[in-house]
Amino acid sequence: MRFLVSLLFTGFLTLSAGAAQAGAKSDDILDHHVLPGLRALAETTTALEAATRADCTADSAALRSAYGTAFDAWIAVSHLRFGPAETQARGFSLAFWPDTRGLTPKILRSLIAGEDPVVETAGEFATVSIAGRGFYALELLLYDPGIASLGDAAYRCALTRAIAGDIAATAADLSRDWQSNYAALMRAPGVGGPYQNDAEVLQEFFKALTTGLEINADLRLGRPMGQVGKPRPLRAEARRSGRSLHHVVVSLTALRDLAARLSVGEADLAARLDHGFDTALNRAAKLDDPVFAGVATPQGRLRIEVLQQAIAAIRTEASQSLGPALGVAAGFNSLDGD
Amino acid sequence: MTSRRGFLVGMLATGLAPAATWAEAGAPDYLSAGQGADGTHALYGLTGDGAIRFRQPIPGRGHAAAAHPHRAHAVGFARRPGTFAFVLDCVTGRTVAEFSAPQGRHFYGHGVFSRDGSLLYTPENDYDAARGVIGVWDVAAGYRRLGEFASHGVGPHDIRLMPDGATLVIANGGIETHPDSGRAKLNIPVMQPNLVYLGLEGALRELVELPPALHMNSIRHLDLRGDGLVGFAMQWQGGQGALPPVLGTHHRGAAPRLLGAGSADQMNGYGGSVAFSGDGSLLAVSSPRGGRVQTFDVETGALAQSLAMEDVCGLGAAPGGFLLSSGTGRLARLDPAGETPVTRAPVRWDNHLVRLSGA
Numbered sequence: 001m002r003f004l005v006s007l008l009f010t011g012f013l014t015l016s017a018g019a020a021q022a023g024a025k026s027d028d029i030l031d032h033h034v035l036p037g038l039r040a041l042a043e044t045t046t047a048l049e050a051a052t053r054a055d056c057t058a059d060s061a062a063l064r065s066a067y068g069t070a071f072d073a074w075i076a077v078s079h080l081r082f083g084p085a086e087t088q089a090r091g092f093s094l095a096f097w098p099d100t101r102g103l104t105p106k107i108l109r110s111l112i113a114g115e116d117p118v119v120e121t122a123g124e125f126a127t128v129s130i131a132g133r134g135f136y137a138l139e140l141l142l143y144d145p146g147i148a149s150l151g152d153a154a155y156r157c158a159l160t161r162a163i164a165g166d167i168a169a170t171a172a173d174l175s176r177d178w179q180s181n182y183a184a185l186m187r188a189p190g191v192g193g194p195y196q197n198d199a200e201v202l203q204e205f206f207k208a209l210t211t212g213l214e215i216n217a218d219l220r221l222g223r224p225m226g227q228v229g230k231p232r233p234l235r236a237e238a239r240r241s242g243r244s245l246h247h248v249v250v251s252l253t254a255l256r257d258l259a260a261r262l263s264v265g266e267a268d269l270a271a272r273l274d275h276g277f278d279t280a281l282n283r284a285a286k287l288d289d290p291v292f293a294g295v296a297t298p299q300g301r302l303r304i305e306v307l308q309q310a311i312a313a314i315r316t317e318a319s320q321s322l323g324p325a326l327g328v329a330a331g332f333n334s335l336d337g338d
Numbered sequence: 339m340t341s342r343r344g345f346l347v348g349m350l351a352t353g354l355a356p357a358a359t360w361a362e363a364g365a366p367d368y369l370s371a372g373q374g375a376d377g378t379h380a381l382y383g384l385t386g387d388g389a390i391r392f393r394q395p396i397p398g399r400g401h402a403a404a405a406h407p408h409r410a411h412a413v414g415f416a417r418r419p420g421t422f423a424f425v426l427d428c429v430t431g432r433t434v435a436e437f438s439a440p441q442g443r444h445f446y447g448h449g450v451f452s453r454d455g456s457l458l459y460t461p462e463n464d465y466d467a468a469r470g471v472i473g474v475w476d477v478a479a480g481y482r483r484l485g486e487f488a489s490h491g492v493g494p495h496d497i498r499l500m501p502d503g504a505t506l507v508i509a510n511g512g513i514e515t516h517p518d519s520g521r522a523k524l525n526i527p528v529m530q531p532n533l534v535y536l537g538l539e540g541a542l543r544e545l546v547e548l549p550p551a552l553h554m555n556s557i558r559h560l561d562l563r564g565d566g567l568v569g570f571a572m573q574w575q576g577g578q579g580a581l582p583p584v585l586g587t588h589h590r591g592a593a594p595r596l597l598g599a600g601s602a603d604q605m606n607g608y609g610g611s612v613a614f615s616g617d618g619s620l621l622a623v624s625s626p627r628g629g630r631v632q633t634f635d636v637e638t639g640a641l642a643q644s645l646a647m648e649d650v651c652g653l654g655a656a657p658g659g660f661l662l663s664s665g666t667g668r669l670a671r672l673d674p675a676g677e678t679p680v681t682r683a684p685v686r687w688d689n690h691l692v693r694l695s696g697a
Binding site for chain 1: 373401417418447468514516517518519520521522524525526527528573576577578579608610626627629648649650651664665666686687688689
């Protein structure tokens with residue numbers, strides 16, 4: 001009897017410890033993954049705007065460097081597409097990609113051709129279609145030979161500054177919303193808030209991890225790979241600035257950090273996930289194909305496919321082991337509907 | 339020399355062989371795809387009291403099915419981005435024909451027959467052009483492809499034949515996908531779902547859109563009432579802040595009406611299936627993500643019932659109410675008096691219960 005009581009008691013302690021640990025996990029993710037990433041985004045986009053003020057010419061080394069740093073900061077938090085990123089479509093206005101219908105160049109060409117005065121004030125520019133805003137629009141202005149030389153140079157300069165200013169303002173809003181509002185909602189889940197309990201908070205971060213992996217495997221790699229015999233190298237993300245593979249590396253590095261924090265207390269699982277990221281990042285490092293031009297040849301495509309498989313393997317591990325360990329309900333229809 | 343088996347298969351495929359009709363005994367009341375305890379997928383024939391009449395293995399996850407109007411045949415489809423379809427004899431549960439989406443197209447898991455049963459219409463993705471098409475198939479010729487026409491939208495999902503027998507209603511979900519990117523959604527910020535009515539050869543009769551603020555509410559699933567009232571279920575792709583309704587109704591020529599604005603947060607922005615009750619007075623919508631079924635009085639638009647049920651999705655009309663199915667293997671009856679459990683099977687019931695015509 002005493003044995004049974006002590007067993008029950010131990011069980012109770014384990015549960016309580018689990019609950020405390022779960023709350024600690026969310027705090028750790030917010031304090032060391034989310035908030036620093038958002039702060040970096042706000043700072044680097046402010047610097048990007050300043051760089052366009054100092055020199056708005058497309059081939060300015062200082063501007064391109066500031067652009068790369070800010071874009072990296074975005075990619076490193078781009079898997080956090082819920083909550084503040086969904087409010088006022090901030091995520092999409094920073095990053096309209098993929099652009100399957102070529103809307104971004106169409107809008108930029110039309111703004112430049114008409115010298116649209118919408119660039120004159122930030123409030124006006126915020127009304128431009130999200131396809132004409134954000135990092136991918138700015139990439140065309142800085143790196144696309146056709147658009148970077150289109151129309152009047154002074155107008156292109158004003159447009160460059162307007163896009164950078166809009167990026168900085170959106171990033172500042174996003175960061176502020178996280179720091180002063182949403183982080184607190186995730187730390188204190190409950191009735192009336194977006195999360196009922198800490199398990200739901202962890203579920204949100206878990207979804208961010210698996211969706212982030214999916215975007216790397218299916219979009220960043222899958223779109224340029226195309227079908228066998230039908231490669232689509234021009235679909236590589238940010239290929240004009242040579243950042244396609246780099247984005248996969250930046251994103252995987254951020255997702256590796258999130259996965260490690262989500263799997264604290266599960267040593268075997270944490271090790272397997274980390275090994276998965278290690279494999280994928282090693283393959284990415286050896287690829288030596290910055291814009292996935294290799295998809296055009298069978299050998300090149302195979303090497304990219306091997307990277308894609310490494311990312312898919314992490315995703316499988318996360319779904320099959322990390323999800324259940326976090327108590328994520330895996331409903332047949334609720335998790336994977338249609 | 340033609341083998342006897344080959345000859346028979348050919349006969350069955352072309353529909354020349356005598357086939358059972360719905361009126362003949364033995365046909366189930368509903369079809370549902372599902373995943374068995376061993377992880378394999380199948381299409382099941384179910385009676386209203388939960389008995390499994392047949393189980394036909396299928397090569398991947400299924401979705402919905404289309405019932406032939408007279409003959410006891412139903413077509414099961416792969417779910418997107420699958421390309422297989424198969425025709426079942428619903429009395430024996432045997433496959434009598436198989437066909438595939440043509441090159442460059444995939445099915446969305448739904449389809450509908452013409453009133454005389456001679457043609458089958460299937461929503462498909464012309465993915466390289468990012469446009470929806472409706473494929474047309476000749477049933478008597480063994481489901482030979484006759485052609486296709488535009489669905490007038492992106493991502494056509496559910497399709498029904500209007501009571502006039504001369505108009506198709508299609509839910510263009512608005513979401514662009516491409517098999518190169520699996521099931522990843524490619525156009526959420528600019529998606530534009532609609533509900534369209536097309537003639538049987540593709541002529542556009544009416545196109546209905548929701549207000550611009552709801553452009554991320556993907557119109558996905560449909561049910562019809564005898565008077566032509568269309569019920570539609572939606573899946574919200576925007577933020578989790580203020581969740582819009584997941585259910586609406588539409589009468590040709592009128593403005594769409596959304597139901598459940600006051601109770602939408604319970605549905606988590608995700609309508610899984612939609613069905614009118616047997617007498618047409620109620621309209622139900624399920625939400626596996628909200629773990630809930632809501633029913634509404636069609637005339638007043640008032641919420642009638644709200645039932646919690648884990649991973650519920652399939653909905654079918656039943657005498658006096660609805661049959662519900664869930665990913666946990668449950669079947670239950672819902673009528674104005676409340677919920678009555680029917681069975682629990684070791685099968686994860688997939689998204690839809692398809693009520694068979696003769697039942």
